[in-house]
Amino acid sequence: MAPTLVNAALGALLAAALLGAAFDRRSVAIVVGAAIAPDLDAVVSLAVPGATNALFHNVWIPLGFAALLYWDVTHRKRSWLRRRYGAYGVRVAWVALAAFAVAGIAPELFGLAGANLLYPVHDAYYLVQGRLLFSTQEGVVQTFLALDSEGPGILPLYSPGTTETYFVPTWVNPEPGPGTTPDAERELYFVRTGWQAVVVAAATCLLAVRFLEDALRGGRRRNADDHTAGGEP
Known part of the structure; x- marks a missing residue:
């Protein structure tokens, strides 16, 4: 299971990249919270056997919220989200949903533990492992898709078991x-590998720069407003 700190770092990177004008402390907290929310199924596993990487690591939750969000902002006469929080709320909601799926679920699916994507409709953990490289002898080599006479297929997708096994x-x-x-014995991993440490460090630095830029930009706006106000007769 990917360390929760890594999920949070990936969520922070998505927040810095996608929030745009909605970037502030509150929106970042919401997006990062969405990125780590799937890991809460580990707590539920204390009462529900097999809940880890299954209860909140399935596709139904993000698909359901995506459908609800899309319906609210595009098909209702008056969007509840837009009416209450404006364009800010809509942007934050979509980015938080992306963080839940990309930063919260995907690291398990493409990592070492796997995710029970179709739970509870179909009980099976799935794990995707593959590679893409260029060889001077073989050219481009990829093991994510099987391209043969029988048609394309996903090669590295396999199931290590179910919630019972x-x-x-x-x-x-x-x-x-x-x-x-x-x-x-309990082991609380902050990072498991060097690349995960790089992701955490990069996310920390990026957020620090973005917050500093916003603070400087806000200071310049206040100075400009003060200067304008002072120049009025």
């Missing part, structure tokens, strides 16, 4: 089944 250990619940023994 496959367990994803977490710091919250390191043992299979509901509850846990008091002396169970």
